[in-house]
Amino acid sequence: MEAIGNNRYLTANVFRDLLMIHIREYNVENGKSYPTKKGVVFNKTRWATFMSHLDDIKRCVDLLKWNEPVDYYQHIGGRYYVSMSKDVRCVHIRRYFMPLNSSKEHPTRSGIALRLDEWDTLMTKIPQLVECLPELKDAKPCDFTLDHANQEGYLRCTECNPFGVGHITDLNK
Numbered sequence: 001m002e003a004i005g006n007n008r009y010l011t012a013n014v015f016r017d018l019l020m021i022h023i024r025e026y027n028v029e030n031g032k033s034y035p036t037k038k039g040v041v042f043n044k045t046r047w048a049t050f051m052s053h054l055d056d057i058k059r060c061v062d063l064l065k066w067n068e069p070v071d072y073y074q075h076i077g078g079r080y081y082v083s084m085s086k087d088v089r090c091v092h093i094r095r096y097f098m099p100l101n102s103s104k105e106h107p108t109r110s111g112i113a114l115r116l117d118e119w120d121t122l123m124t125k126i127p128q129l130v131e132c133l134p135e136l137k138d139a140k141p142c143d144f145t146l147d148h149a150n151q152e153g154y155l156r157c158t159e160c161n162p163f164g165v166g167h168i169t170d171l172n173k
Contacts, residue, residue, distance in 0.1 A: 004122045006025075008023070008024065008112070009022075010023055019043070020042065020043060021044075022035070024036065024040070039112045040080060044136065046078055046080065050077070071085055071086070079095050079105075083107075090115055090116070091119045095111050
């Protein structure tokens with residue numbers, strides 16, 4: 001459990017024999033810390049996908065710091081996306097949903113908005129996490145697996161297509 005600021009932590013635990021990585025806000029009551037709903041959870045595959053986009057995310061964070069225009073929106077697996085815009089100086093990692101009769105995902109309240117200083121602290125804590133959990137070094141995004149060897153496998157992947165194939169308009173995304 002590594003603090004990243006404002007009662008927010010980078011943590012890891014095992015749940016049902018699966019390693020899970022959390023970026024989560026905690027409340028302190030009676031001297032004990034309790035996790036809140038405010039946060040995100042990554043399995044190893046989603047974590048690897050998130051890490052594969054880290055250079056682009058960092059580049060956009062730098063643009064935010066320089067008050068440059070930013071419009072970033074990236075799917076990182078399952079129903080989770082990372083987004084940033086010039087109007088809000090935060091990195092949003094949020095769960096999305098698909099409204100009925102819609103072709104565009106919409107954010108839910110489930111997730112976390114990291115302030116830029118929290119993001120910077122998170123970047124210093126990730127190498128420590130990987131050092132403690134060497135299996136994260138070998139984690140691969142799902143599109144590196146044999147399940148994605150053909151288009152049908154990709155289309156059936158719930159990490160890549162969490163809302164089903166009906167909303168896909170561009171397979172080159």
